[in-house]
Amino acid sequence: MRQRTYNLISTSILYLMFVSVGQAQSVFNVIPLGVKGGGAEGNLSAYMVAPVNSQAYVCLDGGTVRQGIEVAVANGAFAATADQVSRSFVKGFLISHAHLDHVSGMITNAPEDTAKFIYAFPKCLEIIKNHYFNWESWPNFGSEGVNPLKKYTYKPLSEGQDIPLENTEMTLKTFSLSHGNPYESAAFLIQTNGKQVLYFGDTGPDEVEKSTKLQKVWEAVAPLIKAKTLTGIFMEVSYPNEQPDNKLFGHLTPNWLMKEMEKLAVLAGKENMRDLRVIITHIKPAGQNEIIIKGQLESNNALGLKIIYPEQGTAFEL
Template structure:
């Protein structure tokens, strides 16, 4: 996807593509709007399982313009993820520090698991600049940092809260987008850094099996159980019959809830859903977007399925061509059983999620088509009814002595009354009368899908992240996942282009 001049609007640099166990390639990305160039504060870090060390490794192998005519600093980097960036130093580690201190101003964290935050935490004390780094995320993510990371136990309090050192400032994002910000398509987006806006939706990342009072996601628990909180039924899946893993050694069946009066307390005690995030990141200059998920589980086996709300939000963006890429995890291949997914996706579930997205895109497109057809039909009906109205009105208006018709008082009849009378008395059927009522009242009609087109997600690049390495000989996990996804795509024909992410890769949208 490109901007108005044919150039890419967004760039995503993969700093870390894995989900462990190798600690040097855990989840981390840099995102920027190409319209801003490489300005101060224009680069957004999304997660930071790795960070500074990964940038150093990329720069060590990055081509640059080192010809005699450009021997003096700064040197411009070419043909790589940092293409066009002028670097002021000779050593890769010095230039990596420059990038992080100067260009990266905000860290957008999907959830506070170590493989998504450890690089940021370890790097923080060395990244002192003229302003604190912004740590942005859902309130639950920020509270986890306050309580469990920057707490003077796990790590010094480097934040600007609770009398900390002030190297980090927190930015709590509003679930579903900030309602008071923006208009129209921009509603809910908050400018997170130079040239980029973001809208946040929460998703589920499995549940905790440890026995304790409810913690983790607490949305909606003050007055009612979580949406979709009723215990799921046994589900058939490829190669296995599974029941969601028992919580605290008990089956999550209805018989475990003695009465409705005890239901709330029991749900709070038994179900602990872990929050993660999905970020719609928008290039402010062009309106083009990329969707980046944190760790996420499939709705089909979730105790709190929330992916569909993301797909509903994404559908109009895909239909209009604004959303060109989705970075989403697929941690395992299909050999991993449901009870060992631990809040992650495998190809059999990722394709189901993408089919759900495709259905939402089809639904949206059908709705737009129906709305356009209805608008055209309504316009024609109004013209016909207007002609009928005039003819019927002429036949029923009182005659003057001269034989001419006289117009009634504007207050004597409403337009709908006049239309009904004119159509009915002019020989119209009850159906025509009902049609007149519908037009004058602006009544809506519901539409239904009449089939699906091929390739509803054509043009959307699906970048696979958070692949877990098995450390075995033979084909890597990424290769297996891509083969399985490719087979599913051949069967379903939803039009996705799958890409397995790699450290140092640049994705342009």
């Protein structure tokens, strides 16, 4: 009887240790509101991210917002209404660049929204202010410009600067990207409790863009991969390998993504790249693109990356 009791206690301790480790490994909760590139009107780039067990999210880009939240609520991602999620859970938008497939949901849903922050590079904020929130394209819900309604407060970003994300438990560091040189996009490194997740807006490969911007990001995050604190990388693959380099328009193919991952592996160590989670975003919806891109990624994954294809409204943890 004593031995049986000891075995039960030992089993319980091992179970609790396993659960504790599993919980420690999940740091961020992610709700994809939109996962496609331009053309998929109701499913465009936007990802809600918060620490696990927190309801204070930021939205990475804002292509599709309300419709994505409604899908997420229907899928059980939230124990709340779409109105509550949209108005109360989202504390701010991190906008990588001002192309319509990354901002249209944020803009069109502004009339029903509550006060929030928009984080972006100054040029991106200028485009939002001058071309969208200008009382011609849409009422000015921004904090600057012509007769501002001041619902959204602009937060200009500086490359490499660590800042708090207001009303959340997260901090942000931003990197400049080339999205069809000289057009600027951004990558966001979000941190909480000593762990990070990295989100890329649209970007082309350094070799095609005649740039070193991606290399600078790899140099910055390689130590985090070595330390096993980077929980995942969101990165776009818009076109299949058949797309010519001169028709990439600042985007990636499976081959170019893997070439950039190889550059990262040189800095981080190939042994540390295995099972690194890479979340594929912004696949263009035309034709058989998605099927082709998935096949090309899976057949060229020599590094053993854990490739994730997010689905609209389906929550996952990193």
